[in-house]
Amino acid sequence: MFSLFKGLVGSKALSEETMRPVLDKLRDHLIGKNVAADIANKLCDSVATKLEGKVLGTFETVAKTVRATLTESLVQILSPKRRVDILRDCMHAKQEGRPYVMTFCGVNGVGKSTNLAKICFWLLENDLSVLIAACDTFRAGAVEQLRTHVRRLDALHPMQAHGRRMVHLYEKGYGKDAAGIAMEAIRYAADSKIDVVLVDTAGRMQDNEPLMRALAKLITVNQPDLVLFVGEALVGNEAVDQLVKFNQALADHSATNDPHVIDGIVLTKFDTIDDKVGAAISMTYITGQPIVFVGTGQTYTDLKALNPDAVVRALMK
Amino acid sequence: MVLADLGRKITTALQSLSRATIINEEVLNSMLKQICAALLEADVNIRLVKNLRENVRAVIDFDEMAGGLNKRRMIQSAVFKELVKLVDPGVKPYQPVKGKPNIIMFVGLQGSGKTTTCTKLAYHYLRKNWKSCLVCADTFRAGAYDQVKQNCTKARIPFYGSYTEVDPVVIASTGVEMFKKEGFEMIIVDTSGRHKQEESLFEEMLAVANAIKPDNIIFVMDATIGQACESQARAFKDKVDIGSVIITKLDGHAKGGGALSAVAATQSPIIFIGTGEHIDDLEPFKTKPFINKLLGMGDIEGLLDK
Ligand SMILES: Nc1nc2c(ncn2[C@@H]2O[C@H](COP(=O)(O)OP(=O)(O)OP(=O)(O)O)[C@@H](O)[C@H]2O)c(=O)[nH]1
Ligand SMILES: Nc1nc2c(ncn2[C@@H]2O[C@H](COP(=O)(O)OP(=O)(O)OP(=O)(O)O)[C@@H](O)[C@H]2O)c(=O)[nH]1
Ligand SMILES: [Mg+2]
Ligand SMILES: [Mg+2]
Numbered sequence: 001m002f003s004l005f006k007g008l009v010g011s012k013a014l015s016e017e018t019m020r021p022v023l024d025k026l027r028d029h030l031i032g033k034n035v036a037a038d039i040a041n042k043l044c045d046s047v048a049t050k051l052e053g054k055v056l057g058t059f060e061t062v063a064k065t066v067r068a069t070l071t072e073s074l075v076q077i078l079s080p081k082r083r084v085d086i087l088r089d090c091m092h093a094k095q096e097g098r099p100y101v102m103t104f105c106g107v108n109g110v111g112k113s114t115n116l117a118k119i120c121f122w123l124l125e126n127d128l129s130v131l132i133a134a135c136d137t138f139r140a141g142a143v144e145q146l147r148t149h150v151r152r153l154d155a156l157h158p159m160q161a162h163g164r165r166m167v168h169l170y171e172k173g174y175g176k177d178a179a180g181i182a183m184e185a186i187r188y189a190a191d192s193k194i195d196v197v198l199v200d201t202a203g204r205m206q207d208n209e210p211l212m213r214a215l216a217k218l219i220t221v222n223q224p225d226l227v228l229f230v231g232e233a234l235v236g237n238e239a240v241d242q243l244v245k246f247n248q249a250l251a252d253h254s255a256t257n258d259p260h261v262i263d264g265i266v267l268t269k270f271d272t273i274d275d276k277v278g279a280a281i282s283m284t285y286i287t288g289q290p291i292v293f294v295g296t297g298q299t300y301t302d303l304k305a306l307n308p309d310a311v312v313r314a315l316m317k
Numbered sequence: 318m319v320l321a322d323l324g325r326k327i328t329t330a331l332q333s334l335s336r337a338t339i340i341n342e343e344v345l346n347s348m349l350k351q352i353c354a355a356l357l358e359a360d361v362n363i364r365l366v367k368n369l370r371e372n373v374r375a376v377i378d379f380d381e382m383a384g385g386l387n388k389r390r391m392i393q394s395a396v397f398k399e400l401v402k403l404v405d406p407g408v409k410p411y412q413p414v415k416g417k418p419n420i421i422m423f424v425g426l427q428g429s430g431k432t433t434t435c436t437k438l439a440y441h442y443l444r445k446n447w448k449s450c451l452v453c454a455d456t457f458r459a460g461a462y463d464q465v466k467q468n469c470t471k472a473r474i475p476f477y478g479s480y481t482e483v484d485p486v487v488i489a490s491t492g493v494e495m496f497k498k499e500g501f502e503m504i505i506v507d508t509s510g511r512h513k514q515e516e517s518l519f520e521e522m523l524a525v526a527n528a529i530k531p532d533n534i535i536f537v538m539d540a541t542i543g544q545a546c547e548s549q550a551r552a553f554k555d556k557v558d559i560g561s562v563i564i565t566k567l568d569g570h571a572k573g574g575g576a577l578s579a580v581a582a583t584q585s586p587i588i589f590i591g592t593g594e595h596i597d598d599l600e601p602f603k604t605k606p607f608i609n610k611l612l613g614m615g616d617i618e619g620l621l622d623k
Contacts (some may be wrong), residue, residue: 012575028363031357031363031544032363032364032544033544034543034544034545037354037357037358038358107541107566107569108428108430108566109426109428109429109430109566110428111428113459114459117459138467138594139464139594140463140464140467140468140471141460141461141462141463141464141465141466141467141468142464142594143460143462144459144460144463144464145458145459145460145463145464146459146460147458147460148459148460151458205566205568205569205570206569206570207569207570208568208569215621232428233545234426234539234541234542234543234545234546235451235541235542235543236360236541236542236543236544236575237358237359237360237543237572238541238543238569238570238571240545241570242541245570256620268426269426269428271512271515272426272427272512272513272514272545272549273513273545274514275547276543276544276545278543278544279543298427298457315540
């Protein structure tokens, strides 16, 4: 008899128990959208904590309230706490008479070199000249891949149009020490008054200690302005481990007290995942760092800024 | 080892059955919950996990079941069966035949490790004294031909490709014809990375397959992939006749569970796994021994026969 009036009785306080079924469903939903399982759990738990004891209004239901609170925290996770304004910082470095240096790192095959080339195109479009430093001296074809991009980008932004050569490649072939090449490249850029240096690095697994050490050395020695972690939107639970360990390696293997860890994320292959956008949540949740660029395809213009609302809408759908 | 972590968790969950004094609904549910959580943490597709749970639940009827021992055995056996289904599509992989040309085409998402794995596979057969070679039909990715060229030169694998031809169909058919005439036994064709959302890339893959009529199409999947694997793998399978799967990058921390849904979606077995960037980081994969090892139990075969 009382059940007839259920939804209308407005004075009931929310408890873990009443929320649990709704939360369990939402957690599975998030996992299905490719949010790492551990993070999906934590998110749901924090919603429960936040709502515990809250008294629902007459027209509120448990499900709706829980959903709204979760949506809110998702938007919050994706909204950058810190703005990375690369163009402004490039201009700033230019005024100081030095090149602005960005380093790209990440595991194998995620799209470091390709998205580096897209970012190069974007800088050229903004009338900044670029030197690409070919510091992947390991993977077959890595240098030629960059040479091809430089040739194409040079054709798109020819010297005649800008009054100076806009895009350069600094390479020393294969097998050499990446940190050393990056250093030479930065010096070369400074001498030649080139505005920005983009440092490409070899892909590496986060558990491969010698390679992680080498990356930490490259960053400690060269002190780039920006360290970007490149991760693909396809990645599942591994996103967590990758970011934790890249950050940790940069911290542990750096000789300084104030190590330079990851400043931002490039989220690639966003065009391959339909609405399974969960990796965006996993990556920002772990690092607290912004997604600076989103890669949405294989051509130079397939580079976007993240739209947190659209991502959350896709997540909650 | 691949999925070792997952195996350990599943074994622990199953052991909770032996510890329980009575086996009831509650014990079963808590065990299933543990197993499903472990599978999800390993990136196994959520639909496959739900199916597994439902299928196990469906065969266990507490009212009809007799003694405790029997219950335990039935539950264990039901779980094993479902786990085996994840890894074993129940079809035999294509067996290359020595003395005749075997045309193997590689397909997969961008950056999954196709080109690297092509060289590894060619080298694997080269070392067994097969005449093996590589055709680079990736005309899209910057530096793709150089990658093949450098890899093959280092490993002394004959290769074919072009800096000027832009049509992968032309390169693939010319290369395959040439190597066939020269009596090669293992002719491996590398193609560009692609994804289902871009129809023209899928059409291109079909055109290459139609032109070279491969004996086997290998789908290469990265071990770090999450929930997007299943729909991509299914789309590849719908377009071309995939016969085998290779999972790469298992030298990392990834458990590889996401890539397993490629097995379910393509109904094709895993034949090799990639365990590093070097040319000999390739291991043959056999389903049954893998499952035995995964679950660390000797008597799985016995359980499955029941
Ligand atoms: N669909 C899609 N493909 C992408 C995107 N970004 C990169 N790719 C593709 O991913 C593949 C790998 O890209 P690379 O830039 O070579 O990756 P990488 O991280 O430099 O690889 P390694 O240096 O070998 O570790 C290439 O086929 C790219 O075209 C993207 O946003 N969308
Ligand atoms: N650690 C590790 N890296 C691998 C493995 N297989 C491939 N890689 C690396 O993954 C990256 C991408 O490999 P590729 O062979 O270029 O991938 P692909 O599928 O041909 O890429 P596209 O042609 O751009 O689609 C490279 O850095 C490889 O060295 C593996 O088993 N382990
Ligand atoms: Mg690269
Ligand atoms: Mg390739």
